[in-house]
Amino acid sequence: MKESYMNDFKEALKKENLKFTNQRYSILKFFVNNDGHYDCDDIIHYLTKNKIKVSKATTYRTLDLLVKYNFCSKMVLDDGIARYENKIDSNHHDHMICIDTGKIIEFISPEIEEIQENIAKEKGYEIIKHVHQLFVKKISKN
């Protein structure tokens, strides 16, 4: 299970008629090794620090591919910056974002998942993906 993503990745590349390159591989591995939410620059800085040369252009092009094949997911907050996170062997979850610290906490609620499925179904739709973010503040103890 730990290695199967490599085969999946190679299959995805084949399906798109793309070649296996060090940059593509390194970006994929970045997500396997790093849990959390990163923007394009985060990824480039990390890879550069690890002596892997990769440009913005290639990073964005690869991220699109990874999103398309469900290796990671994209989210855009109100600041307009796209952030990406690992989706490989990580279960689905949603996000609580602390508006003071920026800390991101993951949560999952099967009840909510079920209710929203039903809401969509009632209107004649099926859910392809969803975004559920709670912007929160620590409760003060006063």
Added chain:
Amino acid sequence: MKESYMNDFKEALKKENLKFTNQRYSILKFFVNNDGHYDCDDIIHYLTKNKIKVSKATTYRTLDLLVKYNFCSKMVLDDGIARYENKIDSNHHDHMICIDTGKIIEFISPEIEEIQENIAKEKGYEIIKHVHQLFVKKISKN
């Protein structure tokens, strides 16, 4: 109730030491008269058609103000474009977005609202705002 937003608006302006101008007023009125989700250009086109001159700069500056004082809300989808909608005397709701047509359907679920409140509370947080979007596709009848 229909007019109270004007007083609220004037109070907000006073609180920010800002003047009541035709541009600010017109953008506020735009939201009162138009239900739906609009980006900056939509608003400018509408106002221009109605013989009101307003620039991008002013529109963005005013939208920030309206969001800050809860006259409207901002949402940014994966395309990175900010869309705004009326929040005055319109009840809270979330969004289903058809990925084929772009159509936006509103929904509300008190159960979900309650569950998410509890999730936040359990982690010691209170919800300031939230984003809940279902990206959907029409169910085909095959």
Added chain:
DNA sequence: GTCAATGCAAATTGTTTGCAAACGT
């Protein structure tokens, strides 16, 4: 008349694209 608001155009920022050089097969 004073100081803030506006509109314009320039600047900024995140992302995308065209193209010559480098790389995978």
Added chain:
DNA sequence: ACGTTTGCAAACAATTTGCATTGAC
């Protein structure tokens, strides 16, 4: 050797900002 990928720099698009002019009070 071939066609693809890369990195760079230029192009783009949404948003923000600086500044001279206009407008609210």
